[in-house]
Amino acid sequence: MPVISTKTDPTNLTLTIVFTMAANADRVWRLWSDPRQLEKWWGPPQWPATFYRYNFAVDGQCAFYMTGPDGTKMHGWWRITALAEPHHLELHDGFADENGEPTGEHGITDMVVTMEPVDTGTRMTVVSRFESELHLEEMLAMGMEQGMTEAMGQIDAVLAT
Numbered sequence: 001m002p003v004i005s006t007k008t009d010p011t012n013l014t015l016t017i018v019f020t021m022a023a024n025a026d027r028v029w030r031l032w033s034d035p036r037q038l039e040k041w042w043g044p045p046q047w048p049a050t051f052y053r054y055n056f057a058v059d060g061q062c063a064f065y066m067t068g069p070d071g072t073k074m075h076g077w078w079r080i081t082a083l084a085e086p087h088h089l090e091l092h093d094g095f096a097d098e099n100g101e102p103t104g105e106h107g108i109t110d111m112v113v114t115m116e117p118v119d120t121g122t123r124m125t126v127v128s129r130f131e132s133e134l135h136l137e138e139m140l141a142m143g144m145e146q147g148m149t150e151a152m153g154q155i156d157a158v159l160a161t
Contacts, residue, residue: 004123006145013130015140017148022121023159029086029115031158032056040158042066044150047074053100058083062091063100077102081110089113093128106142107135126152 004018021028031037035054043049043066053063062078075096082090093109094102102108110129115122126148130136 006149008136008140008145010133010136013133013136015128015130015136015145015148016125017145017152018123018125019152020118020120020123021155021159025086025115025117025122027159028122028124031155032089032113033085035062037158041151041154044147045154047147056080056083061100063096065098073098075100087115106138107131109135109139124152 004020005016006018007016008014009016031041033056035051035056038054039049039051042051042064046069047066049064049066051062051064053061055061058080060080062080063075064077065073065075067073075098077094077096077100079092080089081092082088090110090112093111094107095105097103108131112127112129114125116125117123128139128144128148130139
């Protein structure tokens with residue numbers, strides 16, 4: 001699954017990652033809709049995710065943590081804001097406490113995911129929009145671009161199972 005591009009746009013406060021995979025959109029949709037599949041690729045390899053609350057519906061709440069190499073857990077939450085199976089989803093993303101409740105720390109990122117057919121399978125575009133330039137810079141400094149690219153690099157293995 002080659003990453004076609006990553007682009008940071010400080011003017012529009014976005015980080016966009018585009019890549020392709022050799023699967024149809026219905027199969028790619030399951031990467032998002034099934035939390036057990038999502039756990040196999042969400043988060044970079046050294047910070048795997050565990051979803052312990054997962055309501056994949058509009059206004060649904062999701063809670064997860066990523067476990068670092070030293071056992072540190074970073075908690076996060078999502079609120080699904082739009083779904084159009086199998087081509088489009090939108091969500092709010094943020095940091096959470098150990099109960100999955102938003103902390104407000106590090107702001108809220110809006111994420112828009114689109115999946116479109118291409119000759120080789122499906123192109124997935126993930127656009128993350130930040131609250132401010134400071135929020136964008138903070139998330140980039142925390143390694144978000146590299147982490148998302150590494151995470152998405154695990155999708156081919158999930159699709160192969």
